[in-house]
Amino acid sequence: MTQNKFPPEVFNPEILDGSDLPAAVIAHRLAGMHPADAIEILNDLDIDDAIAAIAHLPHEQAVNLLDRPELRRTDEIFENLPLNLAGGFLDAMSADRVTDIFQELEDPARTRLFAILDTETKAALKKLLHYPPDTAGSLMTTELxxxxxxxxxxxxxxxxxxxxxxxxxxxxxxxxxxxxxxxxxxxxxxxxxxxxxxxxxxxxxxxxxxxxxxxxxxxxxxxxxxxxxxxxxxxxxxxxxxxxxxxxVDDVLDAMTHEMTEDTYKFGGLEAITKPYMEIGFLEMLRKRGGWLSILFLSEMLTASAMQYFEVELEKAVVLALFIPLVMSSGGNSGSQATSLLIRALALQDIKLRDWWKVALRELPTGFALGSLLGIICLIRITTWQMLGLYDYGPHWMLIAATIAAALVGIVTFGSLSGSMLPFILQRLGFDPASASAPFVATLVDVTGLVIYFSVALIFLSGTLL
Amino acid sequence: MTQNKFPPEVFNPEILDGSDLPAAVIAHRLAGMHPADAIEILNDLDIDDAIAAIAHLPHEQAVNLLDRPELRRTDEIFENLPLNLAGGFLDAMSADRVTDIFQELEDPARTRLFAILDTETKAALKKLLHYPPDTAGSLMTTELxxxxxxxxxxxxxxxxxxxxxxxxxxxxxxxxxxxxxxxxxxxxxxxxxxxxxxxxxxxxxxxxxxxxxxxxxxxxxxxxxxxxxxxxxxxxxxxxxxxxxxxxVDDVLDAMTHEMTEDTYKFGGLEAITKPYMEIGFLEMLRKRGGWLSILFLSEMLTASAMQYFEVELEKAVVLALFIPLVMSSGGNSGSQATSLLIRALALQDIKLRDWWKVALRELPTGFALGSLLGIICLIRITTWQMLGLYDYGPHWMLIAATIAAALVGIVTFGSLSGSMLPFILQRLGFDPASASAPFVATLVDVTGLVIYFSVALIFLSGTLL
CATH class of the missing domain: 3.10.580.10 (CBS-domain)
Known part of the structure; x- marks a missing residue:
């Protein structure tokens, strides 16, 4: 889509990367490009080559590239640039960008670089560093x-x-x-x-x-x-x-993209990661995923406790175990549907916190209807298998089918209701409603789902199987 | 945040709504407001009052409000406005907005309104209506x-x-x-x-x-x-x-917000809905959710088939059933984590399609490590319960614990791997990688997870329990 006046081979980072070109030559080529394309090449270069190339660029063009949030590894770049060069760049860059970079830098480089800034930049930086991340203060620039x-x-x-x-x-x-x-x-x-x-x-x-x-x-x-x-x-x-x-508005576009990424991660059940996938270290990856995974695992252990409680019933009717994954996953799926609907409705302010009861009144009949739909599908499945002789559910197969269908109605209704209420509860408690992850909802619904399932079974099958 | 020179009561839509003010008075008040605030009030008014108010506004201000995509129910508004008034508004509005409105309008109103447009607007509209939704052609305006x-x-x-x-x-x-x-x-x-x-x-x-x-x-x-x-x-x-x-850029901001909503819905496992939650009809809601829910349910039925295959083992060792929900949900959770990571990595183009094998090589050890973590937690749990006499897993409790821990390693590894590969497969097939919903991944992992679980059990428990 982007039209360029340069031949395509200049844009292939592999050519710049693999051929051991002197930094001055790389810098010369970068200087002639669209800044956005030059950034992509800098991001793909070895860090040492990238630093050398930046050091060889004319001052104004180096500042222009360093000023763009798309440029990665700026902490490493500034740690390794000659000090007076780094200072000159930082003084000329926009204040919001310098703030971002200082937020990433660590001591001693941070202190060393701060010391050489001019008075004006120091003052702007002190003010901006003071605002919490994700606020207007941290997004703003002081140049106007x-x-x-x-x-x-x-x-x-x-x-x-x-x-x-x-x-x-x-x-x-x-x-x-x-x-x-x-x-x-x-x-x-x-x-x-x-x-x-x-x-x-x-x-x-x-x-x-x-x-x-x-x-x-x-x-x-x-x-x-x-x-x-x-x-x-x-x-x-x-x-x-x-x-x-x-x-x-360009900072808002970037902020929205980050928000979108964070929300997707949260909904998928892991902690926010700001780095690109390939740059996340192995241990960091384990930390970001293992934490939530362990918490969910510990909560899900309640399912084992619930099942232990119904072990006598299970031993009497092992056939009940066959449908546990089916019944439980339906609850989780309807829950994550409802949660995703309400996360967006709250984010777009289509719905206010005080409207939770209106949502509950809609989700109840919706969940009931959806549960009935799945219940009917399940009745047809069991009847067909029994009639065609594909599997023998025993003499009480009709009762078993009725148990599962009734449990589905209860579980899907409960799943839709709790999935829709969870974002409200989180917002009320001061959390981001988007923290209501699909795995979280599924775990919540699983434990209750099992209790619903076995309770319905006790009602339907007492005197026959149980 | 928004500063206004009007007293706050003017901004309370309930005052305008409940008090049966004549349309001319409402229009007069709207005319003095920030357009964005006037839009909010129009959205909250009864549709008839909103139409009457717009009809009473000065031409330029009406056009200014109708031109904003935040104004809802524009199809109803244009269907019910006096025809010559509607025509004058449409001719004066921006072409991209008129296109949006015509896309929502249905016949006969659509044909009636099209007939009264001036030649220039008709020509621009014909051109713009021709582009598929979600493309630059449908977002663009012809006024430049x-x-x-x-x-x-x-x-x-x-x-x-x-x-x-x-x-x-x-x-x-x-x-x-x-x-x-x-x-x-x-x-x-x-x-x-x-x-x-x-x-x-x-x-x-x-x-x-x-x-x-x-x-x-x-x-x-x-x-x-x-x-x-x-x-x-x-x-x-x-x-x-x-x-x-x-x-x-304002249209891009709106498009990104829609994209964010659509992606959240997809990830939650339901079809795209463009209306605010409260405006979705009951039947439409059932259709948008019931479709995917039924498909997932039908796929999940494979779990019942898989379990039937292992029924003999289940009858011999009912204790295995107790841990089915725990083991399966861990696979689903690790899968949805990996999926959410890769959906964003592909959307941000941090990773290209051809890099799928690099991701697979990272997810294998990550999944293995995460599975081992959960396996260790599980070993501790079973040992503690057994030692403290909280539950008796029988004489072979150590073998059972080992079975479950080993199954967790296998299932979490498989979940991470398949959860991360699914977005690649979807993109390769020409679908949006964001269509890889959490419920979809969970379903995929559930069936395989059961097979892994029982296969591990056969290996570990043959000769003792099985």
């Missing part, structure tokens, strides 16, 4: 165009031409009170160029106070606000409505 | 600023001032060859205003061909491109590189 309300349109335009030459995108101009620095208005570039040059900047654009966020706003809420108002950037203000930064 | 390469900067600026007054955001200027109309360059507003007025527009901005997409590019690839190049808009070009539309 802010002008006093007393300026005219033409003076603002001149200011952009003079001062902001290097920037590719100007999202908006933030107009502040000249004395108090309080945010008064947001003017888009579009409005600026269609206004008369002599107009005071304060009278350009929308009425009404602009949409703003606090540095502690959660990244999910930030994304929701961007969607709601079709924003390209939003100012982050402190309690006195001073602009302390802006969050831009 | 394109100028011939022969113009100067000042003429382009004058053109924007004259012709594009109504637009809030100008993403970029598309410079085309005056004769062939082939796209030659993309100029940002930022570059435009910092260039000398007399400069030819063709010499402003980047070298190299601009990033473009085809109308058939998948929305996931579009989102990836936006992230890679930090775009605000991307031109959609046909085979001759004529610009036929642009996809803007």
């Amino acid at each position: 165009i802010s002008v006093p309300a007393t300026w005219t349109v033409s003076r603002t335009l001149q200011h952009i031409r003079d001062v902001e030459r290097s920037r590719e995108t100007v999202y908006a101009i933030y107009v502040v009170d000249p004395a108090t620095k309080v945010l008064q208005r947001v003017v888009t570039l579009r409005r600026l160029i269609t206004s008369e040059p002599g107009t005071p900047i304060i009278s350009v654009g929308h009425d009404g106070n602009p949409v703003t966020i606090s540095p502690l706003t959660d990244r999910e809420d930030v994304a929701r606000l961007f969607r709601k108002h079709d924003l390209l950037a939003v100012p982050v203000v402190d309690d006195d409505r001073h602009v302390i930064g802006i969050v831009t | 600023i394109s100028v011939p390469a022969t113009w100067t900067v000042s003429r382009t600026l004058q053109h924007i001032r004259d012709v594009e007054r109504s637009r809030e955001t100008v993403y970029a200027i598309y410079v085309v060859d005056p004769a062939t109309k082939v796209l030659q360059r993309v100029v940002t507003l930022r570059r435009l205003i910092t260039s000398e007025p007399g400069t030819p527009i063709i010499s402003v901005g980047h070298d190299g061909n601009p990033v473009t997409i085809s109308p058939l590019t998948d929305r996931e690839d579009v989102a990836r491109l936006f992230r890679k190049h930090d775009l605000l808009a991307v031109p959609v070009v046909d085979d001759d590189r004529h610009v036929i539309g642009i996809v803007t």
